Amino acid sequence: MPLRTALDRLVNNTVDARTVGVVRSLVGLAAFVRAFEAGRLLQQWLLPTSMRAPLVDGFPAARPEILFLLVGVWGAAAAAFAAGWKTRWTGSVLTLVMSYTLLLDQQTYSNHLYLLILVTGLLTLAGGGGLSIDTRLSGHREAALAWPVFLLKSQVSIVYFFAAITKMNAGYISGETLGLQLHPGFWMLIPEEFAARAAMGLAVASIVIELALAFGLWWKRMRLPVIGTGLLFHFGLVACVIPSVSLQIFVFTLLMLALYPLFFDGAQIRPAGGIASRSAPASR
Amino acid sequence: MELFSVANPSHPHSTLRHRAAMAFVVAFLAVQIGVPLWKLIEPRPARFGWQMFSGLRGLPEFRVVLRHGQSFDVPLGWHVGAGRSDVDYAGFLPPHLCRSYAGAAEIRVHFRSGTEQVYRCP
Numbered sequence: 300m301p302l303r304t305a306l307d308r309l310v311n312n313t314v315d316a317r318t319v320g321v322v323r324s325l326v327g328l329a330a331f332v333r334a335f336e337a338g339r340l341l342q343q344w345l346l347p348t349s350m351r352a353p354l355v356d357g358f359p360a361a362r363p364e365i366l367f368l369l370v371g372v373w374g375a376a377a378a379a380f381a382a383g384w385k386t387r388w389t390g391s392v393l394t395l396v397m398s399y400t401l402l403l404d405q406q407t408y409s410n411h412l413y414l415l416i417l418v419t420g421l422l423t424l425a426g427g428g429g430l431s432i433d434t435r436l437s438g439h440r441e442a443a444l445a446w447p448v449f450l451l452k453s454q455v456s457i458v459y460f461f462a463a464i465t466k467m468n469a470g471y472i473s474g475e476t477l478g479l480q481l482h483p484g485f486w487m488l489i490p491e492e493f494a495a496r497a498a499m500g501l502a503v504a505s506i507v508i509e510l511a512l513a514f515g516l517w518w519k520r521m522r523l524p525v526i527g528t529g530l531l532f533h534f535g536l537v538a539c540v541i542p543s544v545s546l547q548i549f550v551f552t553l554l555m556l557a558l559y560p561l562f563f564d565g566a567q568i569r570p571a572g573g574i575a576s577r578s579a580p581a582s583r
Numbered sequence: 584m585e586l587f588s589v590a591n592p593s594h595p596h597s598t599l600r601h602r603a604a605m606a607f608v609v610a611f612l613a614v615q616i617g618v619p620l621w622k623l624i625e626p627r628p629a630r631f632g633w634q635m636f637s638g639l640r641g642l643p644e645f646r647v648v649l650r651h652g653q654s655f656d657v658p659l660g661w662h663v664g665a666g667r668s669d670v671d672y673a674g675f676l677p678p679h680l681c682r683s684y685a686g687a688a689e690i691r692v693h694f695r696s697g698t699e700q701v702y703r704c705p
Contacts, residue, residue, distance in 0.1 A: 468637065
């Protein structure tokens with residue numbers, strides 16, 4: 300199929316809003332939890348002894364009270380987004396507030412926050428009234444747009460793919476990099492003489508798993524085993540990582556796992572014929 | 584005001600909206616693939632490149648030298664909330680240390696590679 304035709308088909312279609320609604324609720328929850336981490340980081344960043352390292356020269360830094368107000372807005376918008384209340388507005392506000400924090404300083408930047416912003420933005424564009432207060436109030440549930448859902452799935456693959464290929468370096472494969480990120484208690488479970496080999500084995504396994512996740516989620520036959528591996532991989536990371544990054548890893552885990560349902564058949568593309576066919580009774 | 588409306592092929596603006604959506608899809612994928620590819624040539628970990636846990640640049644150590652010759656080490660944790668491998672501490676922390684410690688003459692930045700860089704306070 301020529302690219303233009305494929306794109307045309309993609310932007311003219313919709314997907315089941317219920318699956319997108321479940322994803323939106325989980326992503327909203329992840330954003331809500333991440334607001335606490337943002338509050339903690341900003342509190343440290345605002346200390347008079349803390350250095351400033353602008354990510355973007357000239358980027359305006361709000362006064363401390365405004366920054367904490369923004370974190371409050373972040374939490375409230377995340378809760379409303381999760382519940383599906385005024386989803387377009389709360390999603391937009393949430394995306395903007397998180398983006399401001401991301402760009403505020405090199406120390407408030409995080410890859411996981413960047414991903415959360417992209418995912419929240421795309422879910423806001425996808426719309427749809429699955430699992431939402433908006434649908435309860437209006438009595439009608441709209442289907443979600445297919446193209447932002449396609450981009451969300453692509454984003455999952457892009458993140459796993461680049462996370463895997465950038466790990467293909469001597470430092471990581473030797474197990475040294477991963478070893479420093481794992482909880483000391485984890486290493487106490489492994490006999491010392493096997494520790495180096497175990498670290499190397501885990502490092503290589505993580506690359507293979509991330510590559511499998513990057514491609515396997517798109518193939519129906521591979522999907523279930525790949526998802527099982529993904530669950531083990533992510534929960535293993537949450538359990539074994541050093542405490543200073545465990546909350547961020549938990550949010551990343553919640554975020555990535557929340558997107559898996561988009562790969563199932565229930566969320567696949569179906570033709571749309573405009574407003575009339577995009578809207579359906581909420582009870583359906 | 585309907586700020587966020589639904590795509591509707593029968594609407595006069597729908598063609599424009601569909602073209603905008605197509606352009607967005609192409610641009611989004613181009614940025615999300617192009618930027619991480621470009622970041623592959625930078626030292627790891629680089630921001631916006633999905634390089635989580637791919638490399639740990641050893642964080643540098645800092646020593647403040649006062650005008651009368653005394654010197655002392657400054658742990659990163661005194662001036663940094665959370666140590667990140669992708670933050671340019673060697674570029675941003677020395678000027679901050681000069682401002683923070685009265686009488687500081689220079690800041691010595693010691694890298695894990697064994698090299699040292701000296702920043703003279705203004």
